[in-house]
Amino acid sequence: MIPRSVRYLLSGISWPVYILLYTPLALVAYYSFAPAPNQMGHSLHAYGVLFHDAEVLTALQRSLLLAFFSATISTMLGTLLGYGLCRFRNRRAKGVLANIPSLIIYTPIIMPSLVFGISELIFFNFVHTYTGLLAAGLQTMIIAHITFQVPYVTLTVFARLAGLDPYLFDASHDLYADGIKSFIHLIIPVVQPAIIGGFLLGITLSIDDFTISFFTAGPGSVTLPIYIYSAIARKGITPEVNAIGTLMIGSIIALALIHFFITRHRERGSQFAARGNIT
Amino acid sequence: MSAAKTEVEYEAGRQRLRLLSTAGPGLGWIVLFLLVPSAVLLGIAFFSADDYGAPVLPLSVQPFQQVAGFSLLGWDSGNIVIFLRSLQQAGIATLVSAVLSYPLVFFILSRPASIRPLLLLFIVLPSWTNQVVRTYAWLELLGPDAPVTWIAHHLGIVPPYLGLAPGSFAVTTGLAYNYLPYMIVPLYASAEKLDWTLVEAGRDLYASGVKLFWHTVFPQTVPGLLSGVIFVAIPAFGDYIVPQLLGGDKALMIGSLIANQFTETPDWPYGAALTIIMLVLTGLGLIGFRILTKKIGGGEEAAI
Numbered sequence: 237m238i239p240r241s242v243r244y245l246l247s248g249i250s251w252p253v254y255i256l257l258y259t260p261l262a263l264v265a266y267y268s269f270a271p272a273p274n275q276m277g278h279s280l281h282a283y284g285v286l287f288h289d290a291e292v293l294t295a296l297q298r299s300l301l302l303a304f305f306s307a308t309i310s311t312m313l314g315t316l317l318g319y320g321l322c323r324f325r326n327r328r329a330k331g332v333l334a335n336i337p338s339l340i341i342y343t344p345i346i347m348p349s350l351v352f353g354i355s356e357l358i359f360f361n362f363v364h365t366y367t368g369l370l371a372a373g374l375q376t377m378i379i380a381h382i383t384f385q386v387p388y389v390t391l392t393v394f395a396r397l398a399g400l401d402p403y404l405f406d407a408s409h410d411l412y413a414d415g416i417k418s419f420i421h422l423i424i425p426v427v428q429p430a431i432i433g434g435f436l437l438g439i440t441l442s443i444d445d446f447t448i449s450f451f452t453a454g455p456g457s458v459t460l461p462i463y464i465y466s467a468i469a470r471k472g473i474t475p476e477v478n479a480i481g482t483l484m485i486g487s488i489i490a491l492a493l494i495h496f497f498i499t500r501h502r503e504r505g506s507q508f509a510a511r512g513n514i515t
Numbered sequence: 516m517s518a519a520k521t522e523v524e525y526e527a528g529r530q531r532l533r534l535l536s537t538a539g540p541g542l543g544w545i546v547l548f549l550l551v552p553s554a555v556l557l558g559i560a561f562f563s564a565d566d567y568g569a570p571v572l573p574l575s576v577q578p579f580q581q582v583a584g585f586s587l588l589g590w591d592s593g594n595i596v597i598f599l600r601s602l603q604q605a606g607i608a609t610l611v612s613a614v615l616s617y618p619l620v621f622f623i624l625s626r627p628a629s630i631r632p633l634l635l636l637f638i639v640l641p642s643w644t645n646q647v648v649r650t651y652a653w654l655e656l657l658g659p660d661a662p663v664t665w666i667a668h669h670l671g672i673v674p675p676y677l678g679l680a681p682g683s684f685a686v687t688t689g690l691a692y693n694y695l696p697y698m699i700v701p702l703y704a705s706a707e708k709l710d711w712t713l714v715e716a717g718r719d720l721y722a723s724g725v726k727l728f729w730h731t732v733f734p735q736t737v738p739g740l741l742s743g744v745i746f747v748a749i750p751a752f753g754d755y756i757v758p759q760l761l762g763g764d765k766a767l768m769i770g771s772l773i774a775n776q777f778t779e780t781p782d783w784p785y786g787a788a789l790t791i792i793m794l795v796l797t798g799l800g801l802i803g804f805r806i807l808t809k810k811i812g813g814g815e816e817a818a819i
Contacts, residue, residue: 238621238624238625243625245618246618246621246622246625247622249615249618249619249622250618250619250622250623253615253618253619254637254638257637257638257641257692257695258641259656260649260652260653260655260656260692261641261644261649261652263652263655263656264648264652264655267655313540313541313544314541316537316538316540316541317537317538317540317541317542319537320533320534320536320537320538320539321534321538323533323537324530324531324533324534324537324538325534325538337538337542340542340545340546340550341542341545343545343549343550344545344549346749347549347553348749348750348752348753348754348770348793348797349750349755350753350754350755350770350773350774351553351556351753351790351793351794352549352553354556354773354774354777354786354790355549355552355553355555355556356548356549356552357777358552358555358556358559358777358783359548359551359552359555359556362555379548380548382544382548383544383545383548383549386541386544386545387545390541415533440643443645444642444643444644444645444646445645445646446645446646446647446756447646447755447756451774451777460645461645461646461647461648464645464647464648464651465647465760468647468651468760473651473654473655477651481645481648481651481652484644484645484648485644485648485649488640488643488644488645489640489644492636492640492643493636496632496633496636500632
């Protein structure tokens with residue numbers, strides 16, 4: 237379809253772009269092996285410092301807690317929400333009122349993260365001033381992270397459910413499964429890949445985020461990205477900062493590749509099974 | 516008759532109860548923790564600021580006068596320059612990512628179907644790494660001692676001892692790098708569905724090269740391109756971390772200006788008014804874009 241000469245041109249432009257996409261990340265890894273800032277040579281010095289730095293280790297622990305708790309709760313909320321919208325919404329309803337759920341779901345996605353973060357900062361500040369609850373810290377960060385993850389989980393689950401045969405629900409109803417039973421025995425297993433996908437997406441979004449974390453964090457809730465940001469502001473880019481960066485880049489790439497190959501493997505398996513059924 | 520009707524009503528009520536119990540918690544969460552807070556933020560813009568920058572009565576339009584550049588010292592063009600600079604940075608970043616996206620998307624499509632998902636994944640992967648890490652990574656490449664800067668010195672583009680970062684160039688690069696996947700993914704989705712028979716027809720009519728692309732391929736990818744423009748331009752316009760890390764003092768953008776009103780030199784009403792103006796400009800941009808889209812035609816997918 238694409239002539240050969242154009243193919244060469246496309247390759248000639250695209251491979252350099254691919255390389256450019258990974259050059260900055262590779263440089264972070266490269267400089268993490270420097271013995272000291274702006275010094276040549278290789279050593280694992282920075283990593284050694286890192287693993288004995290209590291501040292870094294607590295920040296890492298907080299980041300993982302934040303990602304895990306926010307993704308767990310947002311997966312629960314988002315799965316229920318996606319299920320409810322797919323099954324119980326009156327599709328004949330028209331007008332502004334019927335669109336309100338969609339509007340609410342898309343707001344966290346389209347709102348610039350700076351506006352998101354500052355809104356939360358002010359809101360938590362007011363709530364704390366007047367009620368004494370929700371002091372800025374890990375709890376407010378978890379709440380904010382749940383808020384931006386819920387829509388993504390919802391859309392993932394909704395897409396999976398919308399692709400299902402609606403008669404499945406009738407069938408489970410005919411077999412005397414009530415709402416909760418059919419949710420546990422039919423919906424959860426069928427939507428499981430979407431739920432796992434949504435959970436991993438939530439983790440990724442949580443680890444990716446800086447802006448919203450920055451504005452909802454309190455003095456005692458420094459997470460890894462916030463630690464890196466303030467370390468750069470204080471003393472520039474050190475091999476230790478690069479070492480943290482390298483570990484973060486490495487783990488997210490590994491996680492993504494593992495998820496990619498597992499789901500692809502499973503898809504191939506199910507395709508094979510489907511073909512087997514037909515013949 | 517009436518019994519049947521109550522049964523229908525009863526069922527409708529149960530349906531509503533089911534919807535409420537499943538969708539309620541999630542929707543309620545977003546309303547409570549995002550819609551209410553942003554309403555509070557927007558409301559603050561109409562208050563006066565006390566000595567610590569916190570909002571106090573009486574209501575006032577002074578924050579908006581500050582946004583327009585009026586202060587006790589008279590009028591200052593600073594804010595307008597910052598708004599224009601943000602617009603320019605977002606515009607260039609969008610253009611760069613659009614121009615790069617076309618060859619990349621058709622490169623991926625020219626490869627065997629089995630490896631396309633992997634090629635697409637490698638485009639998206641960098642954007643999944645942490646915002647701070649992938650942004651400061653560019654300092655390693657463009658900073659004062661970096662190899663690219665050394666080449667730029669020898670070409671006479673930048674004076675010695677100064678890097679390409681921090682500065683405007685670094686901000687544009689950082690924005691384009693951050694948001695490139697947001698352009699490629701929708702463009703890929705629309706290019707994947709391309710009707711190649713049209714291209715064949717064009718070739719039969721002796722069209723070739725740029726003309727063939729412009730008349731047969733490009734119109735079919737416009738919906739994807741337009742979605743991409745929205746996904747890149749809006750977040751790039753109000754971005755915070757990129758100008759903060761790569762911009763320095765001379766490349767201040769609207770995002771940093773807003774953030775400063777809540778962190779370094781607090782003035783909440785002023786910051787809230789800046790936010791309103793930023794959102795209004797974004798909204799106007801979207802509306803203008805929709806009108807433009809309808810004129811070009813085929814902008815159905817651009818609607819979010």
